[in-house]
Amino acid sequence: MSLEVLGISVLWLFLFGYVIVGSIDYGAGFFNAQSIITGKQHILSKIIQRYLSPVWEVTNVFFVFFFVGIVGFFPQSAYYFGTILLIPGSIALVLLAIRGSYYAFESYGARGHKGYAFMYGASGLLIPASLSIVLTISEGGFVSIVNDNPVLDYAALFTSPLTWSIVALSIVAVLYISAVFLTWYAYKTGDTKATDLMRKYALGWALPLIITASGIVYELSSHNEAHFERIMDLWWMFALSFILWFATVWLIWKRRNYGMAFWLLVGQFAMAFFAYGVSHYPYLLYPHLTIYEGFTNTAMAISLVFVFILGLALLLPSLYLLLRLFLFDKNYVQGIKNKKE
Amino acid sequence: MLFDDPVFASRLLTLLTLSFHIIYATIGVGVPLMIMIAQWVGIKKNDMHYMLMARRWAKGFVVTVAVGVVTGTAIGLQLSLLWPNFMELAGNIIALPLFMEVFAFFFEAIFLGIYLYTWDRFDNPRKHLLLLIPVALGGGMSAVFITIVNAFMNAPAGFDIMNGQLVNANPIAAMFTAAMPTKVSHVLATAYMTVAFMLAAIAAFRLLKGSKHEYHKKALFMTMKIGLIFSIATVLIGDLSGKYLAEYQPEKLAAAEWHFETEEAAPLILYGMLDENQEVNYALQIPFGLSILAHGYPNAEVIGLDQFPAEEQPPLIIHYYFDLMVTIGMFMLALSFVYWVGAKRGWSFVKTAWYRSLIVLGGPLSFLGIEAGWWMAEVGRQPWILRGIMTVDQAATSSDYVGHMFILFVGLYFVLGVGTVVVLRRMFKNDPIEKALAKQQGGDSE
Numbered sequence A: 001m002s003l004e005v006l007g008i009s010v011l012w013l014f015l016f017g018y019v020i021v022g023s024i025d026y027g028a029g030f031f032n033a034q035s036i037i038t039g040k041q042h043i044l045s046k047i048i049q050r051y052l053s054p055v056w057e058v059t060n061v062f063f064v065f066f067f068v069g070i071v072g073f074f075p076q077s078a079y080y081f082g083t084i085l086l087i088p089g090s091i092a093l094v095l096l097a098i099r100g101s102y103y104a105f106e107s108y109g110a111r112g113h114k115g116y117a118f119m120y121g122a123s124g125l126l127i128p129a130s131l132s133i134v135l136t137i138s139e140g141g142f143v144s145i146v147n148d149n150p151v152l153d154y155a156a157l158f159t160s161p162l163t164w165s166i167v168a169l170s171i172v173a174v175l176y177i178s179a180v181f182l183t184w185y186a187y188k189t190g191d192t193k194a195t196d197l198m199r200k201y202a203l204g205w206a207l208p209l210i211i212t213a214s215g216i217v218y219e220l221s222s223h224n225e226a227h228f229e230r231i232m233d234l235w236w237m238f239a240l241s242f243i244l245w246f247a248t249v250w251l252i253w254k255r256r257n258y259g260m261a262f263w264l265l266v267g268q269f270a271m272a273f274f275a276y277g278v279s280h281y282p283y284l285l286y287p288h289l290t291i292y293e294g295f296t297n298t299a300m301a302i303s304l305v306f307v308f309i310l311g312l313a314l315l316l317p318s319l320y321l322l323l324r325l326f327l328f329d330k331n332y333v334q335g336i337k338n339k340k341e
Numbered sequence B: 001m002l003f004d005d006p007v008f009a010s011r012l013l014t015l016l017t018l019s020f021h022i023i024y025a026t027i028g029v030g031v032p033l034m035i036m037i038a039q040w041v042g043i044k045k046n047d048m049h050y051m052l053m054a055r056r057w058a059k060g061f062v063v064t065v066a067v068g069v070v071t072g073t074a075i076g077l078q079l080s081l082l083w084p085n086f087m088e089l090a091g092n093i094i095a096l097p098l099f100m101e102v103f104a105f106f107f108e109a110i111f112l113g114i115y116l117y118t119w120d121r122f123d124n125p126r127k128h129l130l131l132l133i134p135v136a137l138g139g140g141m142s143a144v145f146i147t148i149v150n151a152f153m154n155a156p157a158g159f160d161i162m163n164g165q166l167v168n169a170n171p172i173a174a175m176f177t178a179a180m181p182t183k184v185s186h187v188l189a190t191a192y193m194t195v196a197f198m199l200a201a202i203a204a205f206r207l208l209k210g211s212k213h214e215y216h217k218k219a220l221f222m223t224m225k226i227g228l229i230f231s232i233a234t235v236l237i238g239d240l241s242g243k244y245l246a247e248y249q250p251e252k253l254a255a256a257e258w259h260f261e262t263e264e265a266a267p268l269i270l271y272g273m274l275d276e277n278q279e280v281n282y283a284l285q286i287p288f289g290l291s292i293l294a295h296g297y298p299n300a301e302v303i304g305l306d307q308f309p310a311e312e313q314p315p316l317i318i319h320y321y322f323d324l325m326v327t328i329g330m331f332m333l334a335l336s337f338v339y340w341v342g343a344k345r346g347w348s349f350v351k352t353a354w355y356r357s358l359i360v361l362g363g364p365l366s367f368l369g370i371e372a373g374w375w376m377a378e379v380g381r382q383p384w385i386l387r388g389i390m391t392v393d394q395a396a397t398s399s400d401y402v403g404h405m406f407i408l409f410v411g412l413y414f415v416l417g418v419g420t421v422v423v424l425r426r427m428f429k430n431d432p433i434e435k436a437l438a439k440q441q442g443g444d445s446e
Helices: A003-037 A041-073 A075-084 A086-108 A114-137 A154-159 A161-189 A192-223 A225-233 A235-253 A258-280 A298-327 B006-045 B048-082 B084-116 B125-130 B132-154 B171-175 B180-208 B214-248 B250-256 B289-295 B318-345 B353-379 B402-429 B433-441
Strands: A143-146 A149-152 A283-285 B160-162 B165-167 B268-270 B284-286 B384-386
Touching (some): A003 A298, A041 A075, A041 A161, A041 A298, A041 B084, A075 A086, A075 B048, A161 A192, A161 A235, A225 A258, A235 A258, A298 B171, B006 B048, B006 B132, B006 B180, B006 B214, B006 B353, B048 B084, B084 B132, B084 B171, B132 B180, B132 B384, B214 B250, B214 B289, B250 B318
Antiparallel strands (some): B268 B284
16 A cells, blocks of 8 residues: 555544544534424433533544644645635634534533524534535535636535535434434433434434435536546445445334444445545545645655554553543443532 | 735734634643642642642633634644645645644543543542643643744754755654754743743632632642742743754844844843834843853854844844743742742731732733743744745735634634633632532532
């Protein structure tokens, strides 16, 4: 495997990590708001708080890791994407900032404020939407080079059906991933009411997920034919992803083994996410930038990989400890001997 | 100008984000160490007050960490959004410490989460104390790595430029630049110093407000002592920083000192005003001061601004930032030293209201000192973004609307700043130490 491919694979893996943990987080905010508005707060809020408290900060690091890593491995991407993304990037930053600080403010200052909870929920849907625009742009057709500088065509971007298909998919995926995870988490707390509610949400969002995902493939067939053909070459990965989706839904439908259902969901998204990534190869920004043109020098690449391995050796045991203490600790999830601080 | 010129607007927005972020970043670096010390003293002395101190500081810390994380994310992404040409070049050489910073931050985030939510889960408080070591270490290391990046911008090394192409990149050499040792140690020492004085100011404020509780007296004495130690370190390292500047960045030192002509036995100019003819008025001159600061002996020759073409000279305004930083540093050193001696010898005036008011003032002053120091360091390397290699004009984004984004972020930081103050006030106003202690002793640990 060349260093370029290794680099992009590592980054893609971290982006996938962010998609999963971020979705759980964003969706949880939305369901929290929804439960307040529909008067079912007493069922969900405690469970959501208990999960979010120790992990919200870690979620954010996955995102930082991705954008620092891509500038490190592919410095030219900073030039192209940095120049283009000023406005969508800034808006996403403001939303992330409001959301991140809000969590701490709310849990320590003004617990239970309805307006805040609503904003928190709404931002959970707006952030994935604003970030997913990058995926649209990288498909090509929205960026032209004027006076040696890349310029983004906003009118074309916002009138393209592809943009809105990707936005729709990102929102639906957030809600589906989050609902499946929270079903499992609620089940572990032994709270049947919360489990039933989350199960209903999970099943409700399962079908829209497949519809929006198929919509994108359809849009691509007319927007970027080369990419569409590469996707068709990888049809078996998408088929496998579909089977995993089906298995998840089936387990949840049958109220069986929610833990397994969640891991099948992770597998489903991993398949689709990596198939999409592979089919996009070798372009970072079609057709201006490939991973080979944009790659850093060999000395930097080797030292980054080296640091990355050392970093993982530090992080994986720590993450494992975090999960052990909170996610997989029976007493903690059931709220025993853990007074709220 | 703000809405027409992306270079100017990018500079302003970066200034805004960093000035706001370093308040929280400084707290983020310093507070974990203070919590660690308090908890350690508490275990050693078996004194509940110190344990409670650690806990209350940690509670407030979470709020500032949240804002620090989001503003840190903002500046991290803004580097690429506002300075794409710089990041494209620098990414090739300086990405390594940036990458390592994220790991340090990751490490800190994980253990902070564990620390905050396991107060009641360990029977042995020593085990809980152990969790703070990675938090303090992660906080300190992320400051080290990000300052390494900044040191590189001041003294680029570890690569060659041939025909406009970057060759022979050496990521390790780029990390260990000439500017790195003084910068990193100065940043760490001032962060610990500032946070100690911030916590001292809180304790002094409570005492001023009429609380007579032992808890605040213990907190005040401990934090003033820590502050004293780190302000001594700061002054020593500051002196080394002056010598570094004289050797490697003489134009910054010359601009900061209004040292226009190269000469021997150069005096140090403190304060003063510059009129339109570039004449210095009302200044206090310390003979030989600058030569000693720059080279360690009174007759040394110090390079003046005359050695640099006009377009490479830093703005002369940095003299005021330098004065502000040094004055505050010296004032805090004196204040904490007198307090420490006074407390040991039983001088009563250190317990009076006016002395405590000075300590309260010392908290915000220390933060102002941090800001002034960064402004001096950053404005002082104008017009360069990479000294000697790339100017800020060449580095800035070519896209429009940077000025509008500036307005957007002013709004954001306003909300975050007000939010922090409101939440922290509400948190501690409704829960004074007397109440918290009563709860603790009543067997109910919240």
